Amino acid sequence: MLDMVNSVYTWIQSQYLIWTLIKILVITIPLITAVAFYTYFERKVIGAMQIRVGPNRVGPLGLIQPFADVFKLLLKEIILPANSNRFLFLVAPIISLAPAFAAWAVVPFNDFLVLADVDAGLLYVLALTSLGVYGIIIAGWASNSKYAFLGAMRAAAQTVSYEIAMGFALVGVLILAGTMNLREIVLAQQGGxxxxxxxxxxxxxVIYMISGLAETNRAPFDVAEGESEIVAGFHVEYSGSAFAVFFLAEYANMILISGLTAILFAGGWLSPFEGVPVLGETLLGEHSIIWFLAKTVVFMFMFLWYRATFPRYRYDQIMRLGWKVLIPITLVWVMLAALMVVLGIVVKGS
Amino acid sequence: MIVQELIFYAFSLVMVFAAIAVVTVRNPIYAVLFLVLAFFSAAGIWMLLEAEFLAIILVVVYVGAVMVLFLFVVMMLDINLVPLKEGFTRYLPVAVLVAVAMAVELLMVLWSRGRFGASMFPVPAPNSSDYSNTRELGELLYTNYLLPFEVAGVILLVAIIAAVALTLRTRPGIKTQDPAAQVRTRRDESVRLVKMKSEKPRGT
Structure with a gap:
């Protein structure tokens, strides 16, 4: 019996395509589940911050609520607006979802758990996070609706502006780590x-987190949706499962940005107790995937915290903040980071 | 090897198809989207050439930023296609001449026996797995080609400044906001609290 299981296992491993497909499923299925419970988490957290209860009817503590929502959305009719562009209207949600999932290919969960350990991982992530905006623009245009179009225009300008600040923040990490491989970037942060x-x-x-908020169109930078001004922005004409896919993409992007923040700035799977005299020698000092997930959840929580705390920015102030405040700061700090390496304050790649 | 060739031909086919579609489709939005598809296929082909840095930069810069702005502009324009097509038959002979000339030049490069023929270049051996395209490019740019690289940067900077200088017109009578002043406002500048005694309605 054990022999048979073993032989099946080795056969699957030799079939490169099947093995990769299994790995992809092992990443995406927990990711989709995480998205479902992230929506529940969001409603509970914001409820608590506003002294409400949040969802508590479906299942114990309302834990089945996300599934109720999903089934409701899947069973609803998809309405195609008159004079909309049918093909682009239906393709747009998929275009916005695909990069949000594809970026997970290079995310290292720990020292060896990574789907594709590529050298240009950081660039790949930057490229894919900049592609998500196409879904929004195409959705806004294909809907043939003024509100959707306004939302799409806002999203396009905002994403292109904040991408620059985000890119420079990544350049800072790149200078200190001396590599673009995400796994090696984490290893370069070893030492506590x-x-x-x-x-x-x-x-x-800080700038990476702010641009992450802007890239995912989350509050306080959610002018692309801006329900008080332009109803729901780019997805105002969407209903049913097409809307659900947009929703999925937004939350998957938020989890991605949280995970990347953990990897780039908070040591990924490294233990915070490394090198601490007593605690460091116990189980807490060990590096494991649990630390990575815990850090990701902390940053995911911060996304919700911002939403409950800050009022929405005015559109022109978003642009001013991006171009006149964040980009100059990143430019200066990239040079300072290079100085730190040259002067030996931070040892490059160790 | 055969898989790589199949991937190459798949990307090339998509790219040629998309490039033709860019100039033939009627809807300008579709044209821009096809251009995006062409860029993507080009990035895929570069990836096959082990030039991953160039491939991803193509996606980041052109697909992620330049084409978004293109799409932005094309969506805002109300393009009327009829006047654009008016001169089609008149300019057709010139266009055909240019197209034929370019095609002949390309074929001459492909078939010439001199410096560029396809037979002149052997199939490049694949690099070892620790080869990093990004590192190689960076080392070349910042050592051997430092001066040209810096000059190119300065030229781009001049172009940016020139573009701003050419389009920036200060017209009189424009209302602008001073964000610093807006941020600095205090409550007492806009709201005045007045203490007063409660009044009785008149006539009772």
Missing amino acids: IFDWYWLPLAPLF
């Missing part, structure tokens, strides 16, 4: 919580 890049790159860390 004060060796992670949030400390030497503190302004870039």
Whole structure:
């Protein structure tokens, strides 16, 4: 019996395509489940911050609520607006979902758990996060609706602006780590919580989180949706499962940005207790995937925290913040990061 | 090897199809989207050439930023196709001449026995797995080609400044906002709290 299982296992491993497909499923299925519970988490957290209860009817503590929502959306009719562009209207949600999932290919969960350990991982992630905006623009245009179109225009300008600040924040990490491989970037941060890049790159860390908010069109930068001004922005004409796919893409993007923040600035799967005298020698000091997931959840929580705390930015102020505040700061700090390496304050790639 | 060739031909076919579609489709939005598809296929082909840095930069810069702005502009324009097509038959002979000349030039490059023929270049051996295209490019750009690289950067900077200088017109009578002043406002500048005694309705 055991022999048979073993032989099946080795056969699957030899079939490169099947093995990769299994790995992809092992990443995406938990990701989709995480998205479902992230929506529940969001409603509970924001409810608590606003002294409400949040969903509590479906299942114990309302835990089945996300599934109720999913089935409701899947069973609803997809309405095609008159004079809309049918093909682009239906393709847009898929275009916005695909990059959000494809980017997970290079995300290292720990030292060896990574689907594609590529050298240009950081660039790949930057490229894919910049593609998500196409779904929004195409949706806005194909809907043949003024509100959707306005939302799409806002999203396009906002994403292109904040991408620059985000790219420079990544350049800072690149200079300190000396590599674009995400796994090696984490390994370069070894040595305890004060060796992670949030400390030497503190302004870039904050700017990366702000641009992450803007890239995912989340509050307080959610002018692309802006329900008080333009109803629901780019997805105002969407219903049923097409809307659900947009929703999925947005939350998958938020989890992705949280995971990347954990990897780039908070040491990925490294333990924060590394090198601490007593605690570091216990189980807490070990590096494991649990640390990566815990850090990701912390950053995911911050997304919700911002939403409950800040009022929506005015559109022109978003542009001003991006171009006149964040980009100059990143430019200066990238040079400072290079100086830190040259002067030996931070040892490159160690 | 055969898989790589299949991938190459798949990408090339898509790219040629998309490039033709860019100039033939009627809807300008579709034209821009086909251009995006062509860029993607080009990135795929570069990836096959082990030039992953160029491939991803193509996606980041052209697909992620330039084409978004293109799409932005094309969507805002209300393009009327009829006047654009008016001169089609008149300019057709010139266009055909240019097209034929370019095709002949391309074929001459492909078939010439001199410096460029396809037979002149052997199939490049694949690099070892620790080869990093990004590192190689960076080392070349910042050592051997430092001066040309810096000059190119300065030229781009001049172009940016020139573009701003050419389009920036200060017209009189424009209302602008001063964000610093907006941020600096205090409550007492806009709201005045007045203490007063409660009044009785008149006539009772």
